[in-house]
Amino acid sequence: MSLLVTSDTTTLSYWLNWRVFLCSVWVLAPIPFAVYILWKYECPDNSKSVKNCHKEHERIFWHGDETWKPCLKQIHPLWLLAFRLVGFFILSATLIADLVVHGFDILLYYTQWTFVLVTIYFGIGSIISICGCYPHCKIATALNAHHAQMDTENGLFIPLSFDGASLEVRRNEKSSIYDLGKLEFANSRLSQIFQVIFQMSAGAVMLTDCVYWFIIFPFLTLKDYDMNVLTVLTHSINLVVLLGDTALNSLRFPWFRISYFIMFTGVYVIFQWIIHASLSLWWPYPFLDLSATFAPVWYLSVALMHLPCYALYALIMGLKRYILYRWFLQ
Template structure:
């Protein structure tokens, strides 16, 4: 893999100019807006943001079982567990093979950051699914024993049902946040790769090998499969985490190049380019359609499956 060098990036003249100032604005402005949305909608700024007098559900509410139950009752949670384990093994194998073949320099790429996060998502999801299957098994055993010994009262039935409608614990929210972050990032990496890099493979330093193609397709395919099965909602405001993820990646590249004269993994990150601010703005704006595409996929899933499986579809939103 050839290196994309860009002069002396450690010199002050490379950074102290109007182009870098504009790029900072394009990167930090979305990060500031994202931080505000998280503060507002995740309840960090208002301890009562999750509660209303009517006790109605908010769009961004998450319930404990949504992290591990399939969206259709006819599908046992163990099948979602199996899918997540297989997906994790495939992604981990692809990541290891890619690193062994191309070296640790791959972690300079946004694609590898995304692939690593998707792999973590399936590992995390496998643990939550395993926990859910175990809990369901134990709850079922206890329920059968209670039904045999003494019929449940109406209040006890209500209590048991509400057990599955409790607000999710910390790890459930973390899982949903990771899901929505990798959803946008996977769309962004794959769209940029297949619409920009593949048509212009004459760019030096990029190759269309099997592992490269796999890294830009397997992640999204498996993520769409999990989306079709899971019960997770997809509130719009969590585009904030997607914006922060990309922003931290760009800041990492800037800090690295400020202290080390190294190569740029993507040519449009090079601040010495004449139209660098325009490229940064375009990439920033791409986050909106990329996240919207996955948002519409989730909405289409809810719309379709709720009509095909009217009696057994169990997504709350």
């Protein structure tokens, strides 16, 4: 959907006015606060943050094994791996088809930025699931073989007394194996990036799909816009597969990581400003045009939408936890 250029965006008069100043405040002001929140809650080496914030509670947000283990023990990790692989190929095929049909100019849209982000999420998630499932299956096979060997050696002999020391040793050996895997993933930068992308893409997907279907789509309907399959897919399939992964995974959803979502949108808007200051191009979204009289109102409205969009996904996560504890974990 290419929009006509309303004015020359490369002139100083376009940028030196009160509308641009207000829009800059709405976009740039939240970024320092987002950085401060991340510095306070995310940095493990920040001793002040550990003292001022929830101490032990603050340190539970990095768990490498949660990136590849399902939310229920009854679900094998291979099912989550299979879903992520299917999701990655569906998203990749849709993105490639969109680029072939509409060209690389489509990447100017925030929707495509979000779509690429979700595709990266499923790509990294597939790699992490493969790395997690392999030692998991290998350890499970070794333990089963060990139990089978012990059963063969003992035959039908069932001791009346319980060898607590032997059982404790076996538990310690098993625990040490899994602790080693947890430590490896907990220290993995890839796992940390993966968890950040999850929170970032969750909010961004809710924002893009809500803005499109509730704001842009009604406007296009009035203009007799010809809807195509790719447009529907790029504004729906990303949310569908992300919700499917959310239903299966065991990732957490801390509120302070809305900061990544805010920074992601801020980077996109700043990128658009730099591009339009250099070249006189059409705006991918009409409410991004700074020459419009109500541009500050639009910018503020979209900025405020970050909170309910992130809260809506947090509500979905809370509903999932409620269902798990109410029906499966009791």
